[in-house]
Amino acid sequence: MTPIVSIIMGSTSDLPVMEKAAKFLDEMQVPFEMHALSAHRTPAEVEAFAKNAKGRGIKVIIAAAGMAAHLCGVIASMTTLPVIGVPINASLDGMDALLAIVQMPPGIPVATVGINGSLNAGILAVQMLAVGDDKLQEKLDQYKEDLKKKIIQANEDLAKVSYTYKTN
Numbered sequence: 001m002t003p004i005v006s007i008i009m010g011s012t013s014d015l016p017v018m019e020k021a022a023k024f025l026d027e028m029q030v031p032f033e034m035h036a037l038s039a040h041r042t043p044a045e046v047e048a049f050a051k052n053a054k055g056r057g058i059k060v061i062i063a064a065a066g067m068a069a070h071l072c073g074v075i076a077s078m079t080t081l082p083v084i085g086v087p088i089n090a091s092l093d094g095m096d097a098l099l100a101i102v103q104m105p106p107g108i109p110v111a112t113v114g115i116n117g118s119l120n121a122g123i124l125a126v127q128m129l130a131v132g133d134d135k136l137q138e139k140l141d142q143y144k145e146d147l148k149k150k151i152i153q154a155n156e157d158l159a160k161v162s163y164t165y166k167t168n
Contacts (some may be wrong), residue, residue, distance in 0.1 A: 002057045005032040005125050008049070008075065010065040012036050014088050018064050021086070021122035028126050028139050033058075039070040046071065050078035060125040063110075064118065066090025069097035072110045082128055084121045085110040 005025055009018050018034070025032045037046045053061060061081055065071035066088035076083040087097035094115035102112040113120040123143075130137040 001031045003033040021118035024122035039074045069100035085112045
């Protein structure tokens with residue numbers, strides 16, 4: 001099966017954060033690949049990846065990086081594919097990575113989710129892909145409906161919790 005989404009992280013230490021995106025893509029039955037590439041330690045490999053991703057059938061790239069977080073922007077500068085940046089909390093509570101990813105210059109956009117927000121990155125990737133895929137859109141609609149049901153059930157459960165001064 002040819003992957004259509006790439007999950008790229010600056011280091012395998014980012015895997016615990018990025019697993020949420022991977023699990024969501026699995027749940028939606030979207031073929032993906034995962035790589036550890038560093039904008040600073042393996043720049044030639046990052047360039048080859050970015051320049052060849054589209055030709056290999058990749059449609060969306062999810063890139064995660066912490067600290068200086070250059071990986072997302074470097075990849076975005078070398079491809080016209082959508083890049084979703086996931087700032088990793090590796091230092092300064094992840095604010096350094098968030099600001100580095102979100103503040104891209106005009107012409108080099110990186111869609112950016114919250115710090116350690118790989119689940120949202122996975123969802124956003126599926127939303128992008130679902131624009132041209134009715135079956136995937138149905139799966140996404142069901143996922144959103146299930147989220148709604150969870151909150152409704154949680155509210156019903158909360159109404160049953162009893163405290164001396166709680167009124168409902």
